[in-house]
Amino acid sequence: MKLDRKHLPLDRRIGASAPAETGIVHIGIAQFHRAHAAVATAQALAAEPGEWGIVGVASHNPAVVNALREQDGVYSILELTPEGESVSVVDVHRDFAVAAEETERVLDLLAEPRHKIITLTVSENGYRRDSRTGGLDRSDPAVLADFAGGAQTTVGLVARGLVRRFERGGAPVTVLSCDNMVSAGDVTRSLVVEFLEEIGAGPEFFAWLEANVTFPNAMVDRIVPATTDAVREAVRRIAGFDDAVPVPAEGFTMWVMEDKFAAGRPAWEHADGVAFTDEVGKYELVKLRLLNGSHSLISYLGALDGRETIPDSRTQPFVEECVRAALYDEYLPSIDLPSGFDPDAYIARLFVRWTNFALGDKTARVGSDGSAKLLQRIPAPAIRLLEKGSVPQQMALTAAAWIACVCPPQGFDPGPIAREMVEPKREALAAATAGASNVREHVDAVMRGGFLPDELVAYEAFTRRVAELVEAIVRDGVRAAAADALAKRPLEDREG
Secondary structure (H helix, E strand, O other): OOOOOOOOOOHHHHOOOHHHHHEEEEEOOHHHHOOOOHHHHHHHHHHHHOOOEEEEEEOOOOHHHHHHHHHHOOOOEEEEOOEEEEEEEEOOEEEEEOOOOOOOHHHHHHHHHOOOEEEEOOHHHHHHHHOOOEEOOOHHHHHHHHHHOOOOOOOHHHHHHHHHHHHHOOEEEEEEEEOOOOOOOHHHHHHHHHHHHHOOOOOHHHHHHHHHHOOOOEEOOOOOOOHHHHHHHHHHHHOOOOOOOOOEOOOOEEEEEOOEEEEEEHHHHHHOEEEEEOOOOHHHHHHHHHHHHHHHHHHHHHHHOOOEEEHHHHHOOOHHHHHHHHHHHHHHOOOOOOOOHHHHHHHHHHHHOOOOOOOOOEEHHHHHHHHHHHHOHHHHHHHHHHHOOOOOOHHHHHHHHHHHHOOOOOOOOOHHHHHHHHOHHHHHHHOOOOOOOOOOHHHHHHHHHOOOHHHHOOOOOHHHEEEEEEEEHHHOOOOHHHHHHHOOOOOOOOOO
16 A cells, blocks of 8 residues: 555554645755654644644755655654664645755745745755855855856755745744754854845845844754665555655654744644753754764764674774763863753763664764764864863864775775765865875865864864874774774863
8 A cells, every 4th residue: 555645544643634734844855854843743733733734845856755745745754763663654744846946936935924934954065154164155156056046055045035035025934944053043044144145135135034034043853864675665564555755763852942933833842852942052062062973983983994884883892982082071071061961861872872773874874974064063172172282082083084984095995884975075075185195195185175174273283183093094994093092082071
C-alpha cells in the first residue's frame, strides 16, 4: 500500500493533520525540517487548532517535492533507538514548490498575508556567508546574480519576498531560522538587511521592516541521518506501507526559541522538547559547541580512522578521550550556561546519543560542509584560550583533521569515508594549496586563504599547532596525532 492521505494510518499519526489553509512557508524541505519543526507543528495543532498548514519549498532539487506531492504531503518518521524501532506519520504539508523552477510563485507565497511565518533549514552553507567578515560572500556568483536581480539564494529569496510583501500591503511576518548558527535570527536579519541595502531598498521599506518583521533566535537539535533503501524497507516491514521519503531520526528532540512572533504562531509550547526562553543564546552555544563541535571532531577523527558511523567512531577510546578533553578543557569553559543547566548530565546524554548504533548516523554526513560548520564551532573557544596564552589542542586537532579529510596534503590519502564528505569549498581549498611544497606550506595556505576567520588565524601559535598535527596525521596516523594533542592539554580548565 502506498502512503498518502487516502491511506493515512490514523493510529500512527503524530499530533493532528493540518487544515487546508497554510500559515507557514518553509524553505529547505529536507530531512531535518520534516523530523523537527513539522513534527512540533503537528503536535501543536493537536493541542490548539489553527491555520498552520505548511508550504514546503525546495531550493533547487525537486526530488523530495515530487515524492511528497505523490503522497499528498504525508510521510513517515522511522524513530531508531537502542530500545527499538517505531514508525509514525506526519500530515502538515499542504503545498509545495521548487524555488529555482517557480521563483515568481515562491515570491508570491512569501508575500501572501495569510503566511505569517517563514521558516528556514538550509544548513550553515546555505546562507552564503564570507568566512572572514560574516556577511554575504561577495565572491559567490549566486550572491552576485541575486544582487543583479535574481532570487536563487536563500537570503535573496527571503529579501525579495519581503519587498514584495511590503509592496502588497505589508502584513507582518516572522522569519525563523532553524539552522545551526550562533544567534541564527540575528545573523539572518543582518544578511537580509545587507542584501536589501545592496539592492537599494528605501527608507519606507526599512521602517516597515523594523516595525513588522521579526527574526527570533532559536536553537534546534535532533540527529536526522539520510534516508536509504534500508530505511524504506524498515518502514514497509513495521508499518506495512510504501513511503518514498521516510525520515530516520533519533528519539531525542529539542527546540528552544525566543517568543518574538510578529503575527502569531502555532502552540509549539505543547510539542515535545520545545521551550520558549530569553536565554536562547546560551542554549545555542551549549548545542553548537558541546554537541556540534564535538560531533565534528568525532567525524573527522573517525573518518581518518576508517570508521563509517558516528557510533563506531565515538566508541574508539582515543576519540572519546579527545572529545572529553574538548568538552571540558575548551568548550565548556567558554559558555555562560543557561539558568539551572546541568552540564555533566547534558554531556552524559550526548555520549548516549552518539552511541546509538540503531541510528547508525554516517561519519561522512556529519563531516560534510565543514568549511561552514567549523566557523560556528571552533573560533570563539579557541580564541578565548589563545588570549590567555594557551593553545587549544582539540580545536587545533579539529581543524587539522578537517584539512586532512577534505584538503589532504599531496601524497596523503585520507580514505574513502573522508572522500565521501561533501565540502562546498573543496575546489577552492585545492586551488589555494596547489603550490605548497610541504605540509607546513599546505596548512599555511589553508589557514591564510580566507577559510577561517582572520582573528583566529592571526594567532601564529594556533596555525603552527594545526600544521604540526597535520604533519603527525600524515606521518604517523590520526591516533598518533590525537595522542600528541592529548599530551599537551592545557592545564587551566581540565576536568576535575
